[in-house]
Amino acid sequence: MQAKAPPPIAMLAELTHRCPLSCPYCSNPVEMAKLDSELDTETWTRVFQEAAALGVLQLHLSGGEPASRRDLVALVKSAREAGLYTNLITSAIGLSERRLNDLDEAGLDHIQLSLQGTDAVMADKVGGYRGGFDRKMKTVEWIKQIGFPLTLNFVLHRHNAHQLPRALELAQEMGARRIEVATVQFHGWALKNRDALMPTREQAQQVTQLVTEARKILKGQLVIDYVPADYHDDYPKRCMGGWGTTGLNVTPDGQVLPCHAAQSIPHLTFDRVQDKPLADIWYNSSAFNAYRGTGWMSDPCKSCERKTIDFGGCRCQAMAIVGDASATDPVCIKSPLHRALQDQANEHAANSDAPFFYRISPGKATEPAE
Amino acid sequence: MLAQEIPSLPRGVRIYFDSVRDKWVLLAPERAVTLDQVGHAILNEVDGHRCFGHITAILSEKYNAPKEQIAEDSSGFLDALRARRFLDVI
Numbered sequence: 001m002q003a004k005a006p007p008p009i010a011m012l013a014e015l016t017h018r019c020p021l022s023c024p025y026c027s028n029p030v031e032m033a034k035l036d037s038e039l040d041t042e043t044w045t046r047v048f049q050e051a052a053a054l055g056v057l058q059l060h061l062s063g064g065e066p067a068s069r070r071d072l073v074a075l076v077k078s079a080r081e082a083g084l085y086t087n088l089i090t091s092a093i094g095l096s097e098r099r100l101n102d103l104d105e106a107g108l109d110h111i112q113l114s115l116q117g118t119d120a121v122m123a124d125k126v127g128g129y130r131g132g133f134d135r136k137m138k139t140v141e142w143i144k145q146i147g148f149p150l151t152l153n154f155v156l157h158r159h160n161a162h163q164l165p166r167a168l169e170l171a172q173e174m175g176a177r178r179i180e181v182a183t184v185q186f187h188g189w190a191l192k193n194r195d196a197l198m199p200t201r202e203q204a205q206q207v208t209q210l211v212t213e214a215r216k217i218l219k220g221q222l223v224i225d226y227v228p229a230d231y232h233d234d235y236p237k238r239c240m241g242g243w244g245t246t247g248l249n250v251t252p253d254g255q256v257l258p259c260h261a262a263q264s265i266p267h268l269t270f271d272r273v274q275d276k277p278l279a280d281i282w283y284n285s286s287a288f289n290a291y292r293g294t295g296w297m298s299d300p301c302k303s304c305e306r307k308t309i310d311f312g313g314c315r316c317q318a319m320a321i322v323g324d325a326s327a328t329d330p331v332c333i334k335s336p337l338h339r340a341l342q343d344q345a346n347e348h349a350a351n352s353d354a355p356f357f358y359r360i361s362p363g364k365a366t367e368p369a370e
Numbered sequence: 371m372l373a374q375e376i377p378s379l380p381r382g383v384r385i386y387f388d389s390v391r392d393k394w395v396l397l398a399p400e401r402a403v404t405l406d407q408v409g410h411a412i413l414n415e416v417d418g419h420r421c422f423g424h425i426t427a428i429l430s431e432k433y434n435a436p437k438e439q440i441a442e443d444s445s446g447f448l449d450a451l452r453a454r455r456f457l458d459v460i
C-alpha cells in the first residue's frame with residue numbers, strides 16, 4: 001500500500017461539451033456527453049463545495065464552451081461562495097457585455113481566452129466559425145473595461161505557428177498579463193488531425209527560440225508559459241505533476257477523471273459525482289489509483305532516475321501510440337518506439353494539404369445562451 | 371525592490387487561508403503559492419499605499435528585527451511575484 005495521496009489543488013469542471021466552434025484539436029473526447037445528460041446547477045454547486053472541502057483551490061470552468069450554459073453566472077457565484085479561485089476558460093462566443101458584468105458581480109477571478117489565430121481568416125478557419133474572431137475582439141474590449149485579469153491561450157500548430165509574434169503583440173494590446181503558447185497535444189480530436197496539425201521539426205525549434213527571446217524582452221510585462229511540441233522532444237511531459245496528485249476533471253455528465261483524456265484508456269472505469277462523494281473518488285477509486293506513484297511502472301521507467309520527475313510521461317499517449325497505458329511514453333528517448341514516433345511526426349508534418357477534420361458538437365442545440 | 375516603490379496586489383491575486391492544508395496561500399491565475407511566515411507578514415502590509423521602505427519599517431518594529439534584514443529577506447520574494455505579474459509596483 002502506498003502513502004496516502006495528497007489532496008488535489010485544481011479541478012477542471014467541463015460544464016458542457018456544447019460549443020459554437022469546432023476546432024480540430026479540441027480536447028473533448030470524440031464521444032461527447034449530450035445536453036440532456038449534463039449535471040444541473042444544484043449538483044455542480046454541491047461538487048464545488050465538496051471540492052473546496054477536499055482541498056481544491058483553483059477551479060477552471062471549461063467545456064466545450066462554458067458560456068453555452070445558461071446558468072454560468074449562478075455557477076460562478078456558487079464556486080466563489082465555496083471559496084474557490086474561479087477561472088473561466090472561454091472562446092468568448094456567448095459572452096455579452098451584460099453577462100460579463102454579471103460574471104464580474106458574481107466574483108469571477110480570471111478569464112482565459114482562447115485564440116485560434118491572429119486574424120479573422122486564420123481564426124475563423126481553425127475554429128470553423130465565421131465571424132468568431134470579430135466577436136472575440138469585441139468581447140475583449142468589454143473584458144478590458146471591466147478589468148478582468150486575462151490570459152490569452154494560443155494553441156499553436158503547423159498552420160498558425162508563424163503567427164506567434166503577432167499573438168504576443170495581441171496579448172499586450174489586450175492587456176493580458178500572461179499568454180500560454182501551447183503546441184497542440186495529440187489527444188481527443190487532435191489525434192485524428194495529426195496530418196493537418198503536426199508542426200514541422202523546424203517550426204518547433206523556431207517557436208522554442210522565439211519564446212526564449214520574447215521571455216527576456218517581455219520580462220515583467222507579459223508572462224509566457226510554453227508547451228513545446230512533444231513528438232519532436234526527447235523527454236516526455238510530466239503528467240500533470242503525477243497521476244492523481246494534483247488535479248481532477250469532472251465531465252459534463254459527472255464522471256470524475258484523473259485527466260481530461262483518461263477516457264481513452266479503455267480498461268479504466270470512472271465513478272460519478274452523482275453516486276459518490278468527491279473525496280471518496282479522489283482517494284479510493286480504481287481509476288485514480290491505477291497510475292499513482294511509481295509502482296505500476298516497468299522498465300525502462302522503473303529503473304530510470306527521472307521517474308519521479310516525469311512519472312513516465314503521459315498514460316494516454318502511451319495508450320494511443322503503444323497500445324498499453326502502462327508503457328513508457330513513446331516520446332521518451334528511452335522508449336523503443338521513440339525513433340518511430342519521430343519519423344511518424346515528420347511524416348504527419350509533411351502532409352502539406354491534409355484537410356481539417358472538424359470536431360462535431362454533441363446532440364441538441366449548440367447555440368450560445370445569449 | 372527599492373524602498374520608495376509601492377507594491378500592490380492586482381485584481382485576481384489574493385491571500386487566502388487554506389484550511390485543508392492549514393497554510394496561507396497566494397491565489398493567482400493558474401497558481402497557488404504557499405506563503406511562509408515572512409511572505410505572509412509582508413503581503414499583509416501591502417495595501418497599495420505604503421512604499422516598501424514603510425513596510426519594512428513596520429515589520430521591523432513588529433518582529434523586532436533590523437530593517438535591512440527584513441528588506442533583504444523579502445525583496446527577492448517580492449521581485450519573483452512581480453516577475454510573474456502577481457504584484458504591481460509603482
Ligand code: SF4
Nearest residue numbers: 301304306307312332
Ligand atoms: S524512461 Fe520513463 S521515467 Fe525515464 S525519462 Fe523516459 S519516460 Fe521518464
Ligand code: SF4
Nearest residue numbers: 239259261314315316
Ligand atoms: S495522462 Fe497524459 S493526457 Fe492525461 S494528464 Fe497526464 S499527460 Fe495529460
